[in-house]
Amino acid sequence: MPTKKDIVKDALEDLSKINFKKFCDALVDRRGDRKVAKNKVQDKDFMDVTNVLVSSFTEDETPAVVIELLKSIKCFDEAKNLEEHFVDKHRTELIERVTNIPPILNLLLKKKVIQDPVYEEICDTKGNPEKMTKIYRQALKSGICAKDIFFEILKDKEPLLVEDLEKKA
Structure with a gap:
């Protein structure tokens, strides 16, 4: 059974190049108590960004953060695919x-x-x-x-x- 980290990694891998860039920008600009520095995601691939997400938010929190960010960049179908019904x-x-x-x-x-x-x-x-x-x-x-x-x-x-x-x- 895939882990939450695996599911997030697959979702980020499936994003188009432009949507992945938008996602990384939204992650850096995200409001909240835990910030992600631009240098942590700039010029990184989906695996690196997944690792940054998990280390910044925990594996359990990461899917919710990713869903929030996907919705913020208008990737509603991708967000819906991540949500467990x-x-x-x-x-x-x-x-x-x-x-x-x-x-x-x-x-x-x-x-x-x-x-x-x-x-x-x-x-x-x-x-x-x-x-x-x-x-x-x-x-x-x-x-x-x-x-x-x-x-x-x-x-x-x-x-x-x-x-x-x-x-x-």
């Missing part, structure tokens, strides 16, 4: 703790995230964790849009659980 990040907890499954399934069907056969299969499954596992395997595999819809449904149908998980993040 709430439903992915909290998969285990959601599988274990979601209990309000029938209305969630109804809304997934209504919003066309799942079709009738999948709906029926999940409804026929015994146990909430098993149903949630099937939701992940069958309903959310179609991508970010399905995950966004699922997250909005969770906020409505399981608000206290979502709030608890957001506090832990």
Whole structure:
């Protein structure tokens, strides 16, 4: 499994030359208590800049800083690719703790995230964790849009659980 540092390194490697330069400029100009000197990133490659980021912010903080900087230079797709979706990040907890499954399934069907056969299969499954596992395997595999819809449904149908998980993040 790739580390956070690896993920950041790959994201910086994928930037165009001009966007990488903009990123480095934004990093040097970034406001906050921890500054990065221009000579640390000037004429450096993506691996060197990744190392500077990790040594300046810690490996755990670096992805959030990179996302912030990518957004500041209008690289929204690249930033979105780095962000871990709430439903992915909290998969285990959601599988274990979601209990309000029938209305969630109804809304997934209504919003066309799942079709009738999948709906029926999940409804026929015994146990909430098993149903949630099937939701992940069958309903959310179609991508970010399905995950966004699922997250909005969770906020409505399981608000206290979502709030608890957001506090832990």
